[in-house]
Amino acid sequence: MDDADRKVFVLDTNILLHEPLAIYSFKEHDVVIPMTVLEELDRIKDSKRDVARDARVAIRALEDIFHDATPEQISAGIPLTEQGDHKGRIAIFADYEIHETVHAFADKAGDNRILNGVLYLQNHYAPRKVVLITKDINMRLRAKGAGVFYVDDYRSDQLIDDVSLLTKGFHRYPASFWERVGECHSEKRGRSTLHTLPQELFESPFVNQYLIDEDTDFAARIQSLDGEMVTLKDLGHERLMHRQAWGIHPKNIYQGMAMDALLDPEIDLVILTGPAGCGKTILAMAAALELVIEKGMYDKIIVTRNTPDIAESIGFLPGTEEEKMMPWLAAVTDTMEALHKHDVCTDGSMKYIFEKANIQFKSINFMRGRSIQNAFVLLDECQNLTASQIKTIITRCGEGTKLVCSGNLAQIDSTYLSPVTSGLTYIVERFKNFEGSANIYLNGVVRSRLAEFAEENL
Structure with a gap:
């Protein structure tokens, strides 16, 4: 990766409140923290809000990186990672020195300074990509309207792209489950009946996933996964429906x-x-x-x-x-x-x-x-x-x-x-x-x- 391929990520305050150690998630790319973000973290760290602790964690993480650096080094950037041929760097940017190009309401002065800083960095680092990372949807819209080319959400802790893909914890078969099964090894263990079946009969199985079907009273839970074999605990539809706790069925x-x-x-x-x-x-x-x-x-x-x-x-x-x-x-x-x-x-x-x-x-x-x-x-x-x-x-x-x-x-x-x-x-x-x-x-x-x-x- 040459310098032109390395991106510059500018982090909004809400990113460090959402994930205080987010600065370490950008690996070989460069990270810029606007001075306005530090000011907002300073206001939040002493507040009684839930995020005060996260603000303090983020501040301490930045202190660990910059504690021995000179002002010139902080502005130029401190190495963040030692991986690969290029070192990712992190810098603090004095966005209050930038001539204002984005004008809006006074109560949004902090957001405006960040946007002005991103626009300045976008011109300064061209043709490198400068990306504003924020979880504020309206901030993303304002940034695009102000002329910021690249704006994105923080996705390092996002495991799926669509909530409809989230596992439901069970799998329903459209027909009888046993019609799909050839040979099956079954055994009794105490009061439980266990079935061992090949894994190819299942779609993305995981431990404690429930299995039900449309046509019969079949209901089971995956007990264990062992190589290419899956062990089911037979529960039965009727037995599940007759479970009770504190009078609730x-x-x-x-x-x-x-x-x-x-x-x-x-x-x-x-x-x-x-x-x-x-x-x-x-x-x-x-x-x-x-x-x-x-x-x-x-x-x-x-x-x-x-x-x-x-x-x-x-x-x-x-x-x-x-x-x-x-x-x-x-x-x-x-x-x-x-x-x-x-x-x-x-x-x-x-x-x-x-x-x-x-x-x-x-x-x-x-x-x-x-x-x-x-x-x-x-x-x-x-x-x-x-x-x-x-x-x-x-x-x-x-x-x-x-x-x-x-x-x-x-x-x-x-x-x-x-x-x-x-x-x-x-x-x-x-x-x-x-x-x-x-x-x-x-x-x-x-x-x-x-x-x-x-x-x-x-």
Whole structure:
């Protein structure tokens, strides 16, 4: 690669908030950090926003690179990688010195300085490509309108190009599964029946993938992959539909698969995706109560989610951490009411269950540094989390802990996330070959006919 082939990537602030170590993702190409980005990181690092920690991580990463450099070296660029014949370099660009060519509203002065800097670099480095990398869609539109030739999103943590390609965790065969099978080795192991079949009968199989068909009551889960052979655990359609937890029975085969994964002690991570009203939260809470109170497999239930400002701020809420989290976790309390609506005294039953199951409501902001042992953890609404935020939660889980991640990729509130860049999409793809995890897309709305019609037609 000669100098003309090496690109110059200019990073917007939101890239370093989305992935603080993004500067290392461009390998042999050059990276430029505008001074405006450093100023915005400086403002954010001391704020009370969720991204303050990410801003500090990005600042420390830049300090590690530039700590011994002179001002001239910082402007010219410091070697970033030692791979290949050419070294990628990183530089800080004083964009405030550029004569203004892009004019807009005063509240967008930072964006304007970045755009002016990109236009200057585009002329300075020609014919090399200068690419503005930003997760702000409107910033990308403004950049193209201002004359920036190359604008792109940050895709290093994007595992798929279309959310429709995301694995659903199961495969449905249009006809009878057994009609496709020639020879099959079957054996009994305890109460389970296992079938060993050649891998050529399956389309992209992975561990804990569910298999169902249209014509029979066949239902199975892939137990293991061994070279060219696949071992199935025979579950049966009827047995899945008769699974129950805390009085809740599956209303469709998708809920049956989810219930099977939730109640299986060998599965440490269950990922539930699907539209609003498909039963993600109620299945998870029913399984949690069943495993904690009835079976005594876990000591407590921890419910957590992030708290995005999707509406007008309501100020500082009074009370303990649990009480502050209650408005954000109303979906869980609504679910608890639904599970106990037929009790003589619903409020009394809920209070008893909250104490008996040791249910704790925690903010995701205070999960860092913890080690959670022997707990059933429900991470709700995680479509609004980045991959690094979900990693923070997953790495908190210690021995004897089961984690359930649920979310709807059609309801993303985060400013800089899309269905393909959401942390929920990321973990679905990353964990699909992990033997300790299962992913199920709950197809179909069961909340009410009103909710079903709205999901299909609005």
